[in-house]
Amino acid sequence: MGSCNRLPGRGKESRSRETNGRGYGTVMHITYKIKPDRVADFKRAFDRCAVETLKEPGCLKYEIYQSYNDTTLFFLLEKWQHKQAHQNHSQTEHLKAYFKAIEGAFDQGGSFELFRIPPAIEAE
Numbered sequence: 001m002g003s004c005n006r007l008p009g010r011g012k013e014s015r016s017r018e019t020n021g022r023g024y025g026t027v028m029h030i031t032y033k034i035k036p037d038r039v040a041d042f043k044r045a046f047d048r049c050a051v052e053t054l055k056e057p058g059c060l061k062y063e064i065y066q067s068y069n070d071t072t073l074f075f076l077l078e079k080w081q082h083k084q085a086h087q088n089h090s091q092t093e094h095l096k097a098y099f100k101a102i103e104g105a106f107d108q109g110g111s112f113e114l115f116r117i118p119p120a121i122e123a124e
Helices: 036-053 083-089 093-101
Strands: 004-006 025-034 059-067 073-080 106-117
Touching: 025 036, 025 083, 036 059, 036 093, 073 083
Parallel strands: none
Antiparallel strands: 004 059, 025 073, 025 106, 059 073
């Protein structure tokens, strides 16, 4: 398995597992394979989107990693306080602008998986 490096200055994290009664927290795991001549465009578009995304209510983490072994391979990790926050994110103007900016940048299919974060089990 290849190694990745976290791109500096990208992302934030909270240790909170609180969901404010809106259900489970949500984690999204996405891999992208980007055309070599579009890597810089992809990083710039992500940075612009991340600035606004990290301000969104319920966003706990929004980080991107680039493979050491294949500089066209990226891994995006998103963590949301609850599923509704993630759904709200999908309707934002900055996310729409991101997808427009990276249109045609994908070299081949990536992968996408949505996970739920179960509430912490309290010690008895």
